[in-house]
Amino acid sequence: MARSLAAWLDYLEQLHPVGIDMGLERVADVARRMQLLDHPIAPRVVTVAGTNGKGSTLAMMTAVAAAHGMRVGTYTSPHLVRYNERVTLLGNEASDEQLVAGFEQVEAARCRSPEISLTYFEAGTLCALWCLAQARLDIVFLEVGLGGRLDAVNIIDADVAIVTTIALDHANFLGTDLAQIGREKAGVFRSGRPAVLGSQCLPGSVADTARKLGAPLYELGSTFERSSVESELWQWQGENPDGQRLTLYNLPDPGLPLDNAATALQALMLAGCDLNAETTRQALGKVVLSGRMQWIGQWCLDVGHNPHAAAYLAKRLGAQANGRLWCVIGMLDDKDIEGVVAHLIPVVTDWICVGLSGPRGRSAQSLAVEIERQGGFVHGCAATPVLGAEGLKGKLMPEDRVLATGFFTVGELLAIDLPQATCAKPV
Template identity: 65%
Template sequence: MPDSLAPHPIQPRSLQQWLQHLETLHPVGIDMGLERVSKVAKRMGLLSNPIASCVITVAGTNGKGSTLAMIDSVARAHGWRVGTYTSPHLLRYNERVKIDGQEADDQLLVQGFEQVERARLQGSEISLTYFEAGTLCGLWCLANAELDLVVLEVGLGGRLDAVNIVDADVAIVTTIAQDHDNFLGTDLAQIGREKAGIFRANRPAVLGSQTLPSSVAECAQVLAAPTFSLGQQFAHQAMDGQASRWRWQGLHSDGQSVVINELPDPGLPIDNAATALQSLVLAGLELEKSRVQAALGSVQLPGRLQWIGPWCLDVGHNPHAAEYVVGHLPRPPKGGRQWGLIGMLNDKDIDGVIQALASRINDWVCVSLIGERGCQASELSQRIIAQGGRVHFSADSPQAGVDWLANVLTPNDRVLATGSFFTVAALLARPLPTGAASLDGDGNEIR
């Protein structure tokens, strides 16, 4: 447990006031590097002792959230006390820090931010980004919770992400694809090296995809990190004659094989479920079949192929994620349309996402996202039309897009709302229409 810092006069603030304060601490929103955040962490005592009995860190382009959610669910089903740190959040900042499945309350987060502020101002003042301060707060909360396991989700990259100030006992790379090009570039081998920056010497590295660039395994080899790769040291297969049931086989750190049959479909990528189980075995958990079945059968992750009536909400915002969504999106009932409501940030591969979704979606509603990173609906509309899609309406917000669709949806229509955490968050914050109107034709279509 980190020591509390010596008293330092700190202005009392609510959680919301702290979050507003964090936005003023650094001149840019993203500033890759560990020097500043490590100094503050040392002042807080976070690097003096392990923050939990075991730490699993998850990096990757896609699949981090679902892998973390399944690690958490399975470990808690076995009686472990688990804490998690994730980002971004959908509706409440509290979602980022969970202890034993419960979101951290405002009071705990405020205490954490007070500790960060005292450390930041102790001696020479140190500037922190919003994410860095939030990560330090989250780590402080978890370190004081006496946990068996902490699972950390990397925010951006890996090597230079604030989460990487903590040494992982087990490190996971889920997938590698292009995203955050402004910071990570477009070279997949280099992106792989950045993600693999969470690996530690002689500690297990779990590779959760069979299509990772070779640079990921090479980084593990240089560190003499025991490597466990999907399709090699661990794998999953569908079970003959049992719909939606699958078998997992993996390895203990000593090379002993372990197999679990008749696992349920968790509604999340099976590659990530298999990766979660392998990482837990390496963390020292003795898996029990019935507990794994119950955990995977009940795991929930908002915003990932989440169905609310005829609406499917997914936060996917790069082509790799969009391809997965398309592959798991059921056809609408006979006579129904598959609509797409899309809102994105302008630093994403917008054309690539549209191209991936276009194989299933012809009818679109485009929505603007606010902020300097938000892409305007008119820009999205032009890009969709350029690829042959039909844009029926451009709205100035996700909520306005929903309001328009409420007047045209039929009972057999289905809507995929996607493109950004911001898009999905806006829809989760309001009721969604089920569709009972008649479509008047294509009079509103933009050509």
């Protein structure tokens, strides 16, 4: 009897003795059995690595490329609500049937003698690559998961590789040395193929790695740049592989970091997308990225879960200072809770701490201890994100805003109707 998608995902979670097992040998061996490395999965492939900004950069590349008539596919992880979100083909999530067919191909290949064990993420990556290769696309965007050099996505030789930002995250696996983290992320670069650096604050190890590999460097602030013209408009200037310059004026604010928008445009041009000014404007004006500065009524949902992301949120939300700013926060135990709270404390007035399930989940009460230690006012604690959100019913004023942060927190809240202001006076 054929497995359903849900049954496949349950099976794959139990397939390997550990959840994260860094290295490319096993996944590359199965990819070769699937013939995924015999030919490019698409005429153009762009890989996006980095600590923060991968999702927004990829979303803007997708929107602009599709607007220019390109057949686009993407692979991202993790998902917020449905596993199908991880693979998109021509703007649509992969169907259960497509993913099941992919997992069947992966399983058949890995079970050949000698059998090869794969992690959940490795199997999912191979399934995604198989689905993308079947779709006859013009361009594919691949988001690197953890790290870069040893991430399963890195079995693919991308035509253009991006590193967005470097900051501390996943310290248990990547350590706390930013230079070393930069070298790991820069492991997605390839000799003779463009390397795009999407931040002016990257450790020098990122550019050094590209130079040692002989990868042409395109750096934000030098090779390409962006500048604000008015509060809601900006301009971009970039360079094609032949050194020709292009400037696009009066671009709309996509509601996502402009450094990432500039990086997306530069990478697209290097991947062969002939950017048209008006088409680019229209595409950037319509970008929607679930869980990244996503507004639903009074709620801002953002998956940011490290200090770098929290600093960006504080800057954006602190500039809109009317009413109270609530924060519904739930985090995993291996994240830098202290650093995240430190950046948000100056702008958040009321905290709702929520617990997360699973062995890595941190309790609401322990979050509250850290927030109160830093001088924050904890309005309440709840066992789950949904219960935390429901606790705000009848408490919000029309001028209040609510930030919900953390990947699993946002994922659970996207599945419910979020409470909005109903009361005439504060509670």
